Amino acid sequence: MEVRLPPYHDHAEHDPEERGRPDWRAKIASWMYWYARRKHQEQRHYEDWNDSWQCIGAQGLPGDLTWEGFMAAHSGRRQGIANTRPLELMTRSDGTLLLPRAYTELLDRWEQVTEHVIARARICSRCRAQGPRWGAWRTPTPLGYVTLCPPCSGAIFQRYTGHLRGVLYESARTRSTRADGYLCRLCSETRATAWDHCHDHGHVRGPLCGSCNTYEGKSTPQSFLKNQEGAALHLLECRGCLERRTLPARYHAALAQMHVEARERHITRSRRCKHVPWIEHVELTHGAYRFKLSCWWHKATWTKDITIAETAALVREFVDQTLAAEQADVTVPAPRHPASDTTVEA
Template structure:
């Protein structure tokens, strides 16, 4: 079989080697870096009937001469989709390592597990620098993406702790790829169990090879996701997370915040213990602050999305917790960040910059006391890294005052969310919602 694609024949079959070359050639100008060997190097699964490219699973077929092949048009379609993805290299998501993270259910037929692969390889090789010097035969791509080119390593102040980060756009692609693989494997099991179906899984679409045989390819895996409709409202995370099959059930929902990516985790309120909703890893990371200490939080640029561009979605999500909804407030770290970012916005000084004026330093808000005793809790908004060193404390706001300001802002910003909140709105709430608690089950996630 020729290694070249026939002009005008987008449905012709090409060998995996030719598909490797075509993929690299078509994605040469993509913002997301791609890798050669997408079809032939691990963790490619061509002999299992599919290969992951970007956020999709592409079907492979075995030709009459025994060679594994793929439809050229599918490679072109996946390349066009990847080329349309924009990537902000500054919008990063932490991908590991996480201490005390729950173990995922094992499944030998779902090999991507991209977070585990990256963490394991970096720990084995000693960091991104040694991992970049990849050995012959070692896997270096995930779903056709060369993640090493865009991996960022950060260390804490004393250099003792390393964390690894990837751009949010790439995290979304890899999450979608992992979900597509899950759907493919589940459908393949159903096919084997029934022994009657002959079509590949995940909404197959027909394509005709150059020799007239019929082949198939998968549609977007997210099309099979079901929307979240409050199925878990009022349930305790401590109970639900221990039930068998919870992870598999979670993966069947679309993310309740962005509604475009497959859900991966159950987000829950650490103050009250209630499940909020299933969310994707990207959204689950986005709601957390840039850095959370024992009693203070740094207000990162991501709060522009949480409290400006995507305000309604996030406020509705946080108020899925019956405790927060009845109190008409937010968990303490979120309320603290809101106080610094919104309530104290006019107090933040600016400095001259090449293009006008720039806000001073980085905001940080700390608190003393506890939200369990609101009148003893005080929020202090400060500025770190002031260029001139002149600005320090911007404001000190009592907790009860911050909560009242938030109620007023909530009613003005998202009236529908505010209308469903408050102790007098008991419809759909448990008879007695849990008291405020502190969840210290995992490092760096306290109170979230």
């Protein structure tokens, strides 16, 4: 059966409802577009890069990609679809990509079954509202996972109000208080599963669901601070961090790195490069975080040191800004007095 490649679509252009939708044809095409782009960029200087690799070329493949080159580049990779490997069954004849009909029917059936399962998992078990596509409403219970929308979760589980702030994680008070009676403090959408705590000072920070708790513990500190709403304030729920105006030690290098990414640039021909450098390595040496940076566009490498004292100042500045922003959010100005036209802050 002939396999027609769908046109290239940038990930950012996809409708949120379409992202991640099971589509075996688009998946195979994404592999080819990726190799076509890599070939295009390897053969040209970065100033000559363009979008020609997105167009289907004379070979019936994206850009200048050839079937032989694609298969050679893909050799040894274990990329698959529905626990199968379509490229091992794919052939090419006169510019046409072919797969066995029975196999394409199997993949079509896989798409249908997967969509059916996802559709059922999106429905709130209480009010029957339809949730987001990828399981944000999935909530653990003693009998397994169920789907609950945020309003229904809020009606069942209570919100955490900080009553364990300053309490040690290992205390009897924490052990006697179940975390799964609360909403997750970060996402506020699903049932909490555990008490998150600061590993530096031992204080409870709040109840988190399994997903948010894993994200805080396993993701990179940069990712957690940048992508998780309320991340910094959650870390400051630890009384030790709050009183010292600091964050856990593993976040110090992350803030130094964020500072380097924002400020450090390669200088070429007396001009400041506009590209963010790639940080290849960071190590703590001689009282400083040493960052090894590279500018891919100019083939340059260099190092940048941020001392422990400078890092501590960056951390404190970040904490002060976070607390100031929180204070600004909760401060509501009073209406202007009609006679004096002055503002009295509440």
